[in-house]
Amino acid sequence: MRETDVLIVGGGPAGMMAGLLFARAGVTTMVLEKHGDFLRDFRGDTVHPSTLRLFDELGLLSALLERPHDKIAQLGARVAGQALRLADFRRLDVPAPYIALMPQWTFLDFVAGAARRYPAFTLRQGCEALALIEDGGRVAGVLTATGEELRARLVIACDGRDSSFRADLPATDIGAPMDVFWFRLPKTPGRDNDTLGIADSGRLFVLIDRGAYWQCAFVFAKGRAAQIKAEGLAAFRDRVRAVGPETAGVDQAITDWAQIKLLTVTVDRLRRWHRPGLLVIGDAAHAMSPIGGVGINLAIQDAVAAANILAGPMAAGAHPDQLLDRVRQRRMPAVRLTQGAQRLIQDRIIAPLLRSTKPLKRQPLAARLLDRFSLLRRIPARLIGMGVRPEHIRSPDAGERM
Numbered sequence: 001m002r003e004t005d006v007l008i009v010g011g012g013p014a015g016m017m018a019g020l021l022f023a024r025a026g027v028t029t030m031v032l033e034k035h036g037d038f039l040r041d042f043r044g045d046t047v048h049p050s051t052l053r054l055f056d057e058l059g060l061l062s063a064l065l066e067r068p069h070d071k072i073a074q075l076g077a078r079v080a081g082q083a084l085r086l087a088d089f090r091r092l093d094v095p096a097p098y099i100a101l102m103p104q105w106t107f108l109d110f111v112a113g114a115a116r117r118y119p120a121f122t123l124r125q126g127c128e129a130l131a132l133i134e135d136g137g138r139v140a141g142v143l144t145a146t147g148e149e150l151r152a153r154l155v156i157a158c159d160g161r162d163s164s165f166r167a168d169l170p171a172t173d174i175g176a177p178m179d180v181f182w183f184r185l186p187k188t189p190g191r192d193n194d195t196l197g198i199a200d201s202g203r204l205f206v207l208i209d210r211g212a213y214w215q216c217a218f219v220f221a222k223g224r225a226a227q228i229k230a231e232g233l234a235a236f237r238d239r240v241r242a243v244g245p246e247t248a249g250v251d252q253a254i255t256d257w258a259q260i261k262l263l264t265v266t267v268d269r270l271r272r273w274h275r276p277g278l279l280v281i282g283d284a285a286h287a288m289s290p291i292g293g294v295g296i297n298l299a300i301q302d303a304v305a306a307a308n309i310l311a312g313p314m315a316a317g318a319h320p321d322q323l324l325d326r327v328r329q330r331r332m333p334a335v336r337l338t339q340g341a342q343r344l345i346q347d348r349i350i351a352p353l354l355r356s357t358k359p360l361k362r363q364p365l366a367a368r369l370l371d372r373f374s375l376l377r378r379i380p381a382r383l384i385g386m387g388v389r390p391e392h393i394r395s396p397d398a399g400e401r402m
Helices: 013-024 049-057 104-115 225-230 233-241 295-315 321-355 365-372 374-385
Strands: 002-009 029-033 070-072 074-079 082-088 099-101 121-125 129-135 138-144 149-157 171-173 178-186 196-200 203-209 213-221 261-263 268-270 278-280
Touching (some): 013 029, 013 104, 013 295, 049 295, 074 374, 082 374, 129 149, 203 321, 213 233, 268 321, 278 321
Antiparallel strands (some): 074 082, 129 138, 138 149, 196 203
C-alpha cells in the first residue's frame, strides 16, 4: 500500500495540468495513466489562447512553443461554395493570440517534463485504476489493475467521459444530433494554415491543416454510421471527393474502413462533481461537443481552478472535503454557457443542415456579417479562444528540485 496526498486518475490534459500545479504547490501528487505512453491518435490537438496564457503565467510559454506546432490566427469556412472569414484571433490581448496546433502527445510530454521538476510529483504510466477504495464513508484511494492499493487524501478523476468513477454522481444528458468520422488525407504544405469548415446542403466537413496532411472530420446525423458503412467504401469516398479540391486524394489515402475512426459525440454534465475524498473534473465531469474544439481547454481550466482552490490549503494540511464543491461552483457557469452555445449551434445550424436535401443557395446572414465586418470577427475569436470565465494561476509555488 502506498500513500500520497493527491491521486489523479487519467494522464490527459486535465490530469497532467492538475499534477503539475498540485506538485508545484508542494502537495505530494501521483498521476496514474493506464497507457504506457502518450502516443495515441485522434485526440484533440488545439491549444487555445486561454491555455497558452496559463503557460505564460507559469513562465513556460516560450519552452512550450519550442515544441513542433502550427498556428491558426484566423478561422474561415466555405459555405454554399463561397469562402467566408469568421474569426480573427490576432487582436486578442494575450501573449499568444492564436490557436496552437500541437500533437497531444507532444503537449502532454511537455507538461510531464515540467511537472517532474518538482519533488512532489510522480507519474505512473501503464497503471490502470480499476475501482475506488472507500474507508469510513469516504473515498480513500484506488485499486489498480495489478491489485495494488494506492491511498490518498484526495482522488481526482479526470479520465474522460467514459470514466467509471462518475457513475454514482447525477448527470444531465444534453444530447447531440451528430457523430463524426475522423481520418487523414494528404496535403501539400503551405505557408499559411488553411484550416476551414465546409458547409452545404446535407454536408458538414472540417479540414484541419496539419502541414503535410489534412485531419478531416466528416460530420453526419447521429446513428447513421452503420448505414454509411453499409453503402460501401466507394460511396463514402465519392461523398468525400465531392467536398472540394482539398479532398481529391481520398481514393489513394482511404482504402479500408480501419483508416476511419468513429467519434460518438456525447454532451452531458454532472450536477455534482464530488463525494467525500473524490473530485471529478474535465471530460469526466462534462462531456463537450467538438464544436469549437474547446473541450481540452475547458478541462485544463478545471484543473487550474481545482489547484487554485485546493492546493494551498492542502499544502498547509487542511482537509479537502469541505472545499470540493467550490470547484464545481467556480466552473459550472462556464460549462453551462459553453454547452448552451454548443446546443444552440447544434439545434439551429448543424441538425437542419444535415437533414436538408435542398441546395443551400445563400450563406446565413450571421456568416455574411462576420465576413464583411472585421470587428465582428473578434467576437467568435474571443468565445473560442478564451471561453467563458478563463482562469489564472493562483496556486502557490513551493519551488523546483535543485
